[in-house]
Amino acid sequence: MRIQFIGSGDAFGNGGRFNACLLLETSETPCLVDCGASSLIAMKRFHVDPNSIRTILITHLHGDHFGGLPFFILDGQFARRSAPLTIVGPPGIRETLPLAMETFFPGSSKTVQKFDWSILEWQPRQAMNLNHLTVTPYPVRHGRTSSFALRVEAEGRVVAYSGDTEWCDELAEAGRDADLFICEAYFYDKSIKFHLDLKTLESHLPAFRPKRLVLTHMGPDMLGRKDLGYELAEDGKTIVLHQSL
Numbered sequence: 001m002r003i004q005f006i007g008s009g010d011a012f013g014n015g016g017r018f019n020a021c022l023l024l025e026t027s028e029t030p031c032l033v034d035c036g037a038s039s040l041i042a043m044k045r046f047h048v049d050p051n052s053i054r055t056i057l058i059t060h061l062h063g064d065h066f067g068g069l070p071f072f073i074l075d076g077q078f079a080r081r082s083a084p085l086t087i088v089g090p091p092g093i094r095e096t097l098p099l100a101m102e103t104f105f106p107g108s109s110k111t112v113q114k115f116d117w118s119i120l121e122w123q124p125r126q127a128m129n130l131n132h133l134t135v136t137p138y139p140v141r142h143g144r145t146s147s148f149a150l151r152v153e154a155e156g157r158v159v160a161y162s163g164d165t166e167w168c169d170e171l172a173e174a175g176r177d178a179d180l181f182i183c184e185a186y187f188y189d190k191s192i193k194f195h196l197d198l199k200t201l202e203s204h205l206p207a208f209r210p211k212r213l214v215l216t217h218m219g220p221d222m223l224g225r226k227d228l229g230y231e232l233a234e235d236g237k238t239i240v241l242h243q244s245l
């Protein structure tokens, strides 16, 4: 499995980074995890063909995680997409996505697309088989919005992603013994509601032992520090997990 950070930033463009978006590629069809407002631009920057994406997994309905979908869907229409598309997100995405499309591009939610697309919703801890991926969503704590950490299994490997959240035990469930755990770390040691700081995360790591940890969605406090001693995401960064035997 190949994982590329299409966007590793927060909602506010700190560090000049793109909004949250991961590309997961296996020997089958590629998948996006989150599609923030800037993600279509970022995909084109990194030469990722949006029409090759068959599945988009959304952790929560904040603009920096799902705001790219109206652009992505409209681009598919103009680029003569024919491949089907499945979007999976938190409860409420079936209503919220058409509203966002209609707000950004009036009429676009009523257009009959040239490609088949469907919207599905996460149910807590209910694993879904999506093409060749098995995805288990764990509810996390990110304020009023329904938000999920995702554990994705494919080709005998496990990638877990926190989405946005303060610390909660569900993160340890999602990331337990994962081959790769991609986790937000907005602050270094400042504990705030709804987001995670590195020191809090660090205190829990021995209990769930992810095999590799990469920090993402960092705010100015984290981006301004040097020698953190952890692997950091960057836009464009690629990680390859070889198929387990």
Ligand SMILES: [Zn+2]
Pocket (backbone or CB within 6 Å): 010, 011, 020, 062, 064, 065, 164, 217
């Ligand atoms: Zn965010």
Ligand SMILES: [Zn+2]
Pocket (backbone or CB within 6 Å): 060, 062, 065, 142, 164
């Ligand atoms: Zn958020």
